[in-house]
Amino acid sequence: MKIAVCGKGGVGKSTISALVVQALLDRERTVLAIDADPSPHLARLLGISQENVTPIAAMKNLLQERSERNGPFYNMNPRVGDLPEKFMKRHGRLSLMVLGAIPQGGAGCACAENAVLRNLLNCLLVSKGEDIVLDMEAGVEHLGRGTIASVDHIIIVVQPYRGSIETAGKIEKLAKDLKIKSLHVVANNVQDETDVDFIRDMCGVEPVGVFPFSPLARKAEREAMPIAAADEVLLDAAQSMIDTLGPSL
């Protein structure tokens, strides 16, 4: 299955993506992790090196060629079938791809990168026993561009505060426009039951996963250590979330 992890900046998308990847690997699955954040650090959270990984965005000529700009429009069907092998770094049953830095500011537009990512997602077929986990860019722009229209599940990470839940609402609306049926809310940084109640009430759904606040996650981040090995409680939370998503695996 293909899972995209979305949400406001800093809510824990990369942390939860890395935990989901590890939880799937622990089930003997083969996983392709795609870091689609313009400032990528999924590799660090997974405890692998992204050295020698060619970021898709760095392949400017290739992107220009393949998403050739035609007046104000991009060709939205760049060819990507040969990309996976070139841009993947393999670590046993785990492979990593990095979308890479997208230029920021007025001149920066991620249309080309997103067009390539979208086509890539469309053409990557997952067989039984394989999964793709996408750690998405913060916010909602990528949904507007339809980048992840072909995923099976969208996981929206929220924390128990209004701002993150408002972003989740925008994501939900855009995902529905894209006719993505399988949307889930995941609660992160939860300190007690009132936090879960707040999220449940604000979102109007039961979170498919609940990840507690973890001092060990904070420590692991500071020490640049992989997250899954740092806190078993968080890894357990990812395992139960996958159990809940289970029937579609």
Ligand SMILES: Nc1ncnc2c1ncn2[C@@H]1O[C@H](COP(=O)(O)OP(=O)(O)O)[C@@H](O)[C@H]1O
């Ligand atoms: N459950 C948690 N407990 C403690 N710290 C967390 C938790 N989840 C995420 N963090 C911390 O919050 C920060 C942002 O997390 P990150 O996964 O990078 O968010 P995002 O990818 O959404 O920007 C990181 O420093 C991370 O270690």
Ligand SMILES: [Mg+2]
């Ligand atoms: Mg991130």
